[in-house]
Amino acid sequence: MSGPVQHAGMRASNLALVLRAIAEADAITRARLSTVTGLTKSSISGLVTDLVAGGLVEETLAPPSRDRGRPGTMLALHRQGVAGLGLEVNVDYLAALVVDLGGTVRYRHVATRDNRGRPAQEVLAELAGLAEAATAAAAEQRLGLAGACLAVPGAADGTTIVRAPNLEWAVVPVELPLPATAYGLSIENEANLAALGELWFGTATPRDFVHVSGEIGIGAGIVVGGELFRGAHLRAGELGHVILDPDGPPCSCGGRGCLERLAGLDAILQAAGAPSRLELERRCRDGDDRALGAVADAGRLVGVALASVTNLLDPDAVVLGGVFAALAPWLQPAVADALADHAAKPELLVSSLGPDAAVRGAAGAVVRQVIDDPAKFLGWRG
Amino acid sequence: MSGPVQHAGMRASNLALVLRAIAEADAITRARLSTVTGLTKSSISGLVTDLVAGGLVEETLAPPSRDRGRPGTMLALHRQGVAGLGLEVNVDYLAALVVDLGGTVRYRHVATRDNRGRPAQEVLAELAGLAEAATAAAAEQRLGLAGACLAVPGAADGTTIVRAPNLEWAVVPVELPLPATAYGLSIENEANLAALGELWFGTATPRDFVHVSGEIGIGAGIVVGGELFRGAHLRAGELGHVILDPDGPPCSCGGRGCLERLAGLDAILQAAGAPSRLELERRCRDGDDRALGAVADAGRLVGVALASVTNLLDPDAVVLGGVFAALAPWLQPAVADALADHAAKPELLVSSLGPDAAVRGAAGAVVRQVIDDPAKFLGWRG
Numbered sequence: 001m002s003g004p005v006q007h008a009g010m011r012a013s014n015l016a017l018v019l020r021a022i023a024e025a026d027a028i029t030r031a032r033l034s035t036v037t038g039l040t041k042s043s044i045s046g047l048v049t050d051l052v053a054g055g056l057v058e059e060t061l062a063p064p065s066r067d068r069g070r071p072g073t074m075l076a077l078h079r080q081g082v083a084g085l086g087l088e089v090n091v092d093y094l095a096a097l098v099v100d101l102g103g104t105v106r107y108r109h110v111a112t113r114d115n116r117g118r119p120a121q122e123v124l125a126e127l128a129g130l131a132e133a134a135t136a137a138a139a140e141q142r143l144g145l146a147g148a149c150l151a152v153p154g155a156a157d158g159t160t161i162v163r164a165p166n167l168e169w170a171v172v173p174v175e176l177p178l179p180a181t182a183y184g185l186s187i188e189n190e191a192n193l194a195a196l197g198e199l200w201f202g203t204a205t206p207r208d209f210v211h212v213s214g215e216i217g218i219g220a221g222i223v224v225g226g227e228l229f230r231g232a233h234l235r236a237g238e239l240g241h242v243i244l245d246p247d248g249p250p251c252s253c254g255g256r257g258c259l260e261r262l263a264g265l266d267a268i269l270q271a272a273g274a275p276s277r278l279e280l281e282r283r284c285r286d287g288d289d290r291a292l293g294a295v296a297d298a299g300r301l302v303g304v305a306l307a308s309v310t311n312l313l314d315p316d317a318v319v320l321g322g323v324f325a326a327l328a329p330w331l332q333p334a335v336a337d338a339l340a341d342h343a344a345k346p347e348l349l350v351s352s353l354g355p356d357a358a359v360r361g362a363a364g365a366v367v368r369q370v371i372d373d374p375a376k377f378l379g380w381r382g
Numbered sequence: 383m384s385g386p387v388q389h390a391g392m393r394a395s396n397l398a399l400v401l402r403a404i405a406e407a408d409a410i411t412r413a414r415l416s417t418v419t420g421l422t423k424s425s426i427s428g429l430v431t432d433l434v435a436g437g438l439v440e441e442t443l444a445p446p447s448r449d450r451g452r453p454g455t456m457l458a459l460h461r462q463g464v465a466g467l468g469l470e471v472n473v474d475y476l477a478a479l480v481v482d483l484g485g486t487v488r489y490r491h492v493a494t495r496d497n498r499g500r501p502a503q504e505v506l507a508e509l510a511g512l513a514e515a516a517t518a519a520a521a522e523q524r525l526g527l528a529g530a531c532l533a534v535p536g537a538a539d540g541t542t543i544v545r546a547p548n549l550e551w552a553v554v555p556v557e558l559p560l561p562a563t564a565y566g567l568s569i570e571n572e573a574n575l576a577a578l579g580e581l582w583f584g585t586a587t588p589r590d591f592v593h594v595s596g597e598i599g600i601g602a603g604i605v606v607g608g609e610l611f612r613g614a615h616l617r618a619g620e621l622g623h624v625i626l627d628p629d630g631p632p633c634s635c636g637g638r639g640c641l642e643r644l645a646g647l648d649a650i651l652q653a654a655g656a657p658s659r660l661e662l663e664r665r666c667r668d669g670d671d672r673a674l675g676a677v678a679d680a681g682r683l684v685g686v687a688l689a690s691v692t693n694l695l696d697p698d699a700v701v702l703g704g705v706f707a708a709l710a711p712w713l714q715p716a717v718a719d720a721l722a723d724h725a726a727k728p729e730l731l732v733s734s735l736g737p738d739a740a741v742r743g744a745a746g747a748v749v750r751q752v753i754d755d756p757a758k759f760l761g762w763r764g
Contacts (some may be wrong), residue, residue: 131719145463204428224611232590232695236695241724245688255689255724304628309694311620312602314613326623342623342637 011047013377019048019374022057028072029062048075054082054378055144056101056370062150070288077101079107082377083143083351084366085134085178086357087127088151088190090168091115091216092265092277094127096134097356099363100143101370103201107137108356131176143243146181146370146377149193149362150174154218155235165252182380183369184345187232190358191237192228194321194351195221197361200368203352206316210309211351212239213358214324218260222313240264241307259305265323271297277323284330292330299331303338310339310346321351322358388603393429394757396421400429401756411444415645416761428456435648437463437526438483438752438758459483464527465514466748466761467560467714468531469509470572473497473548474647474659476509479518479738481745482525483752485568485583490738504552513558527751528759529565531575531744532556535599540570548599549632564762565751573619575612576703576733577603579743582750585734588698592691593733594621594684595740596706600642604695622646624687640687641687645680647705654680657707666712674712680714685720692721692728703733703754
């Protein structure tokens with residue numbers, strides 16, 4: 001949107017226009033807001049009053065300067081008022097995380113446990129406990145939750161997980177004991193949310209990149225021009241099922257020789273003879289040949305798959321995330337070597353968020369809902 | 383663009399708005415144009431006068447109907463006035479093709495010859511001959527060329543081919559004896575143009591698809607929501623360098639086991655023991671086991687690569703084009719089998735344009751320039 005909108009949804013659009021301008025500017029005067037948005041000063045005044053009353057924006061004083069005799073009133077996002085709750089259910093951990101409107105993490109809890117073979121309702125009951133603790137922690141900090149977003153290793157339709165193959169979940173409706181909020185609960189693929197987490201909260205991420213979520217499964221979030229690329233049926237980014245060996249071992253997807261079957265965390269642990277990720281990392285640090293070999297072999301395969309991805313999508317960078325970020329000291333050189341063997345040479349980055357990227361992205365997605373549609377939040381509170 | 387634009391480039395934008403509405407409607411009244419574009423009837427009147435005077439639009443009479451007592455004046459694209467010239471230099475053929483504003487092919491010439499090992503200037507001199515003949519044929523039909531677009535198996539910067547690995551061309555400036563035209567000469571990757579040709583002129587093509595240009599090299603044009611996906615550095619779609627066997631034979635790209643090294647036309651001919659594409663097709667028709675086996679093996683590899691592509695990009699359909707369209711009776715079943723083995727199941731289509739897709743797309747790209755920026759054409763003529 002590049003200017004004021006003149007129709008029935010005008011107030012809602014203009015609230016979003018103003019809030020986005022405030023978010024992008026960090027701190028801004030009413031006069032500058034009028035210039036940036038093209039709205040009149042009296043429109044700005046009314047919209048800002050509503051945003052301040054709703055707890056989304058706060059007034060601050062700019063430091064006095066020589067140019068202006070007295071300190072001016074600036075507007076900024078209200079970082080102490082509203083927050084987003086991110087949740088994640090993954091194959092070997094659960095997570096809950098709260099970020100405020102400014103993107104600062106205000107609460108984080110990760111519970112590591114292999115969730116395969118557990119009944120879905122049991123896992124979701126444990127997740128409910130994490131959600132309740134996070135909600136309480138937000139309340140203690142006087143943060144009001146605007147909504148919640150759940151990251152899953154699969155796909156969802158509304159609030160039902162419709163498939164999560166690595167959890168062996170088919171159709172699982174999700175009900176969590178969350179407080180009533182303006183935006184409610186949404187569910188999204190964890191690889192997509194991890195890419196958005198990296199885009200919003202990562203360091204020096206370009207606008208066109210592929211973020212690799214390396215876990216038991218391997219997914220990718222494809223970001224094109226700063227927006228998520230979802231595909232025609234919202235199923236893009238299944239990097240784990242790029243085929244590296246058409247005659248290779250069968251994969252849970254029905255195919256053979258898929259990347260995640262050959263280089264996912266399970267395959268690495270098996271090749272390394274290590275019982276857990278933490279033990280694998282310990283052995284790598286200790287220079288254990290078998291562990292280092294297993295990680296390097298996986299890195300080579302990840303690099304080959306990323307060479308194919310780069311030839312197809314031509315991104316600025318590929319970002320190693322999830323477990324692959326934790327294993328980067330030993331994995332990245334092999335990925336880089338494999339990429340160098342092939343023509344396409346994107347920048348190879350390591351996620352600064354690592355396994356937190358998806359739950360950060362989930363919490364950030366709630367904040368993004370507030371910025372994109374503050375009228376819904378104000379109307380709900382009002 | 384969804385409405386009139388109120389700034390300095392207003393006339394140019396409004397000319398494009400009106401011409402696009404006429405192109406989309408086939409035939410339309412001035413009153414309806416006013417409704418569709420949001421422009422006043424007097425604005426429409428002036429803009430249409432310019433478009434008619436410039437030879438882009440013509441007035442026709444609608445057949446009389448019971449509702450309206452007398453036939454009304456309709457506006458349509460002027461199909462006898464302006465045309466686009468498409469040219470193609472590929473590894474084993476040259477082509478020239480003219481389409482009018484309505485997209486009808488008015489001239490086509492394809493010269494089959496292996497261009498590898500020939501000096502670039504010699505090949506371009508032969509292409510110049512094709513371009514001159516096409517220009518003369520257009521003039522004979524009283525079609526004025528608006529511009530020319532050259533399809534190349536590689537990448538270009540302005541009017542210089544900067545790389546075409548399968549021709550072993552590095553930096554080759556292109557100068558062709560073309561008449562002066564409004565839009566001049568542009569150069570574009572052939573796989574991208576083939577996908578656009580399929581989008582604009584193919585039968586029943588969806589809005590999200592991957593078009594496979596199977597030739598000596600294998601390229602893909604990725605169409606997302608009816609627009610070409612080009613990547614961050616305009617190099618997306620290098621399907622031929624998706625890696626199927628990391629330990630396979632070396633490829634010209636520096637990698638190993640790339641799809642086009644294993645399943646491009648050269649690999650198929652070698653496996654079939656056939657001297658040419660036409661001979662290969664003849665042997666397939668005659669039921670020659672070796673030829674059929676070579677084509678089926680290639681089809682299986684193309685299917686595996688397309689399973690990976692589908693897992694990453696989630697298109698509605700994949701379209702077999704180029705030589706793969708000609709070989710479809712024997713290739714398509716193997717492609718379909720390989721796709722069926724894996725989770726992602728896009729619609730599998732065969733291009734109705736086949737090897738003509740890129741040169742059709744090239745000619746169509748000129749027509750698209752006219753529709754998108756008629757002011758440039760009118761200004762040039764005026």
